[in-house]
Amino acid sequence: MDELNNTESNTSAGQNNTDDVLVIDSLTKKFGKFTAVDNISLEVKQGEIFGFLGPNGAGKTTTIKMIAGLLQPDNGKIFINNRSLVSEPQKCKQDTGYIPDRPYLFEKLTGFEFLQFIASLYNLEPETFSRNTAHYLKLFDLEDWQHHLIESYSHGMRQKLIISSIFMLEPPLIVVDEPMVGLDPKSARIVKELFKSHALRGTAIFLSTHSLEIAEELCDRIGIILNGSLRALGNLKDLQLAARLEHSDLEEIFLELTGAYELQDIINALRSG
Amino acid sequence: MRYIFIAMKSSKRKTLLQPFLLSAKNRFFPKNKIPFRTLGVLIFSLAVCLVLYKVVVRVVTYFHSQNELGIILSLKIFQMAWITMFAMLVFSCMVSAVSTLFLSQDNEIIFAAPLAKSDIFFMRYVTTSIYTSWMMIVFSIPIFAAYGTVFKASILYWPLMLGAIISTAATATTFGMGFTVVLVNLFPAKRTKDIILYLSICFGIFIYIIFRLMRPEDLVNPDKYGHFIDYLSSLATPASPYIPAAWASNLLSYYLMDREIDILITALLVVTPLTLFFLGEWAMERWFLSGFTKSQESFGGYRSFFSRGKYKRSSLQWTFLKESKLFLRDSAEWSQLFMIAALVIVYLYNFKVLPVERSMFEEEYVTNLISFLNIGLTGFVVASLAARFVYPSIGAEGGSFYIIMSSPLSTAKYILHKYLFYVIPFTVLALILLVVSNRLLNIEGPMWWISVITGLIITWTVLAMALGFGAIYADFKAENRAAALGGIGAILFLFTAIAFEMAIIFLGGSPVYRVMRGWLRNGVMSAQDLLTLTGWILASVAISLFLALFFIRTGIRKLEASGS
Numbered sequence: 001m002d003e004l005n006n007t008e009s010n011t012s013a014g015q016n017n018t019d020d021v022l023v024i025d026s027l028t029k030k031f032g033k034f035t036a037v038d039n040i041s042l043e044v045k046q047g048e049i050f051g052f053l054g055p056n057g058a059g060k061t062t063t064i065k066m067i068a069g070l071l072q073p074d075n076g077k078i079f080i081n082n083r084s085l086v087s088e089p090q091k092c093k094q095d096t097g098y099i100p101d102r103p104y105l106f107e108k109l110t111g112f113e114f115l116q117f118i119a120s121l122y123n124l125e126p127e128t129f130s131r132n133t134a135h136y137l138k139l140f141d142l143e144d145w146q147h148h149l150i151e152s153y154s155h156g157m158r159q160k161l162i163i164s165s166i167f168m169l170e171p172p173l174i175v176v177d178e179p180m181v182g183l184d185p186k187s188a189r190i191v192k193e194l195f196k197s198h199a200l201r202g203t204a205i206f207l208s209t210h211s212l213e214i215a216e217e218l219c220d221r222i223g224i225i226l227n228g229s230l231r232a233l234g235n236l237k238d239l240q241l242a243a244r245l246e247h248s249d250l251e252e253i254f255l256e257l258t259g260a261y262e263l264q265d266i267i268n269a270l271r272s273g
Numbered sequence: 274m275r276y277i278f279i280a281m282k283s284s285k286r287k288t289l290l291q292p293f294l295l296s297a298k299n300r301f302f303p304k305n306k307i308p309f310r311t312l313g314v315l316i317f318s319l320a321v322c323l324v325l326y327k328v329v330v331r332v333v334t335y336f337h338s339q340n341e342l343g344i345i346l347s348l349k350i351f352q353m354a355w356i357t358m359f360a361m362l363v364f365s366c367m368v369s370a371v372s373t374l375f376l377s378q379d380n381e382i383i384f385a386a387p388l389a390k391s392d393i394f395f396m397r398y399v400t401t402s403i404y405t406s407w408m409m410i411v412f413s414i415p416i417f418a419a420y421g422t423v424f425k426a427s428i429l430y431w432p433l434m435l436g437a438i439i440s441t442a443a444t445a446t447t448f449g450m451g452f453t454v455v456l457v458n459l460f461p462a463k464r465t466k467d468i469i470l471y472l473s474i475c476f477g478i479f480i481y482i483i484f485r486l487m488r489p490e491d492l493v494n495p496d497k498y499g500h501f502i503d504y505l506s507s508l509a510t511p512a513s514p515y516i517p518a519a520w521a522s523n524l525l526s527y528y529l530m531d532r533e534i535d536i537l538i539t540a541l542l543v544v545t546p547l548t549l550f551f552l553g554e555w556a557m558e559r560w561f562l563s564g565f566t567k568s569q570e571s572f573g574g575y576r577s578f579f580s581r582g583k584y585k586r587s588s589l590q591w592t593f594l595k596e597s598k599l600f601l602r603d604s605a606e607w608s609q610l611f612m613i614a615a616l617v618i619v620y621l622y623n624f625k626v627l628p629v630e631r632s633m634f635e636e637e638y639v640t641n642l643i644s645f646l647n648i649g650l651t652g653f654v655v656a657s658l659a660a661r662f663v664y665p666s667i668g669a670e671g672g673s674f675y676i677i678m679s680s681p682l683s684t685a686k687y688i689l690h691k692y693l694f695y696v697i698p699f700t701v702l703a704l705i706l707l708v709v710s711n712r713l714l715n716i717e718g719p720m721w722w723i724s725v726i727t728g729l730i731i732t733w734t735v736l737a738m739a740l741g742f743g744a745i746y747a748d749f750k751a752e753n754r755a756a757a758l759g760g761i762g763a764i765l766f767l768f769t770a771i772a773f774e775m776a777i778i779f780l781g782g783s784p785v786y787r788v789m790r791g792w793l794r795n796g797v798m799s800a801q802d803l804l805t806l807t808g809w810i811l812a813s814v815a816i817s818l819f820l821a822l823f824f825i826r827t828g829i830r831k832l833e834a835s836g837s
Contacts, residue, residue: 069678069679070675091681098675104672105673105676109595118676120585120588120591123681124586126584126586130584149602
């Protein structure tokens with residue numbers, strides 16, 4: 001397993017493959033004495049959907065926040081389109097669309113005003129703005145609500161508005177933290193299709209999720225993080241080998257790799273109780 | 274059986290209070306120790322109480338030293354203090370009660386639990402009362418204690434005073450809570466909150482303007498005592514027997530004057546809060562659920578807005594639009610404009626009624642001196658308003674701040690956009706305060722220019738400092754902008770801004786005096802005096818630039834280091 005990690009993460013900073021949109025090199029973040037992210041290295045290629053899995057508190061959101069430029073790492077480097085996030089933060093952020101897990105928005109703006117605000121922050125072309133907003137608002141059934149205050153939106157509507165605001169920008173890299181939280185089945189399906197179609201057009205997608213179904217369905221490669229360290233990295237076949245669980249699905253692999261194999265004992269105890 | 278039921282009820286009430294008590298304990302005494310910060314707050318509060326006590330003792334002693342009218346007047350002020358305290362508590366309790374009873378985040382957990390509505394009312398009553406009245410109680414004690422000292426009251430005055438304060442506060446909060454439960458049944462919670470907010474702001478403005486128009490400065494001018502005879506004869510009557518706050522005032526006034534305790538009033542003070550509490554419990558049982566249901570239906574989702582403006586690729590323009598829309602669509606924010614309007618009117622009225630003709634110096638010297646000091650006063654108003662509006666503007670982005678930080682807009686540009694947004698209204702305000710007060714003082718010539726130029730330099734620097742401190746101490750979890758005012762950052766900002774203003778005024782004293790002396794005596798300014806004046810202005814610009822850049826840069830670094 002460690003070998004797997006090493007082979008996958010041996011890309012040294014500065015000598016990136018031109019296909020790599022996102023390169024993370026030896027990333028570490030500590031909060032006091034607690035190490036939230038410990039020496040993580042990985043890369044995401046153009047057109048690739050990369051799944052980032054791990055149990056609660058494993059360090060997924062901390063890693064994502066560092067990629068989005070919201071947290072400064074203590075060690076390590078992040079490159080987006082061959083540019084360092086430390087030395088060229090604005091250019092890197094221009095190329096990154098971040099969708100958080102909790103939809104905090106400006107409550108007193110309307111949905112349409114929010115989209116205008118985001119577009120102006122990213123200096124989006126007016127033609128692209130008109131074309132994309134109309135498309136995504138219609139796609140997510142937000143057309144009738146676009147001129148209403150966001151404070152009257154439901155959780156799912158807010159999430160759809162944030163997703164629309166990022167897809168509207170057409171960034172080369174999309175970083176998503178728990179994309180399906182609060183979405184109805186129709187919207188969840190649409191989001192999955194959007195990820196696939198954007199990846200086909202070359203967008204790199206870094207996706208953190210708890211849903212193993214989504215990861216299995218969408219992701220080309222998967223990284224499993226545990227206690228801040230990357231436990232395994234590769235496609236489903238690589239992970240099966242790493243977990244020594246050939247012909248198993250991602251759930252079994254995940255439980256094995258994250259040390260939750262005693263779960264079966266708990267289930268048995270619960271059933272007998 | 275009955276005892277078991279009562280015991281269960283009281284244990285449930287204890288449990289319900291646990292989150293409030295434990296949060297307070299963890300906040301002020303983490304790890305069961307008294308931290309430096311808590312100790313500092315305690316010492317600071319004690320110092321403020323002591324200063325308040327000394328000031329009130331001096332003022333009341335002054336009235337006493339005059340004649341019989343002075344004593345009546347001091348008791349009338351005593352009565353006004355009680356009524357003001359009562360009214361403020363009723364309003365602030367009602368505003369809080371709408372939030373705690375109907376809009377609180379833990380409502381879903383509490384109301385879904387198998388609890389009686391009376392238990393929930395008890396818990397909300399205790400917590401809301403403590404939140405809204407602790408400060409009023411703490412700071413009213415030195416005021417009313419000062420009366421006891423000046424009137425040389427016996428030992429019985431102190432428990433009577435404490436009891437009266439607690440009873441009046443309890444009456445105000447029980448009334449406020451019960452009335453809120455009924456009101457929310459008539460109007461949706463958010464609308465009720467707005468209505469109470471407007472009413473309390475109007476009440477504040479009313480008290481402020483009435484007090485100012487009474488020209489209290491004349492009360493310390495014995496020449497004008499004759500004008501007050503008629504007024505005071507109307508004051509000598511006791512307060513209305515129907516206002517609960519007047520009971521406390523009358524009870525203590527009788528005791529201070531005649532050393533007698535009115536049993537009827539004492540009984541009223543004991544019984545009223547208890548009766549109101551039980552009425553509140555009953556109102557809760559009767560109306561709460563329908564009010565709570567309405568509060569969840571009142572999100573105004575049916576309202577649409579004219580947001581069809583054409584999209585332009587300007588982050589500056591959109592920051593302006595965002596800030597102004599967020600301000601104008603939040604009633605808690607724009608309603609403050611009324612308060613500012615009242616402040617400006619009273620501020621300028623002060624200059625209109627200034628008794629410069631009574632001064633022993635030449636009027637021109639006095640008006641020019643006042644105009645010079647007015648620079649500092651304007652700066653103080655600007656600093657206070659900046660603490661309320663500009664300082665919390667970064668923290669007010671709340672959870673949405675990630676949108677700014679993850680966007681390609683640099684933090685420096687974001688701060689610059691914010692600065693440009695606030696600099697326009699603050700420049701207009703400072704110019705109104707400076708130019709109109711100069712007009713009222715008949716100031717022309719060099720002093721006019723000195724006051725306007727220095728006033729603007731101070732205003733622009735104070736705004737930059739407010740944003741800098743706001744970035745350094747940004748509280749993204751503050752419930753609203755006003756809540757950020759109580760934080761350490763706001764206090765530090767105010768201290769620093771005032772120290773900066775005082776330094777500029779102090780440094781300018783001598784050069785301005787020289788220039789103005791030459792100008793008023795001979796109508797000319799000597800080259801050397803002009804040079805010193807220019808030196809002072811240049812030094813002021815240099816200090817301002819240094820401070821503005823220093824705090825803004827520190828703020829940017831802090832924001833970038835902490836992210837969201």
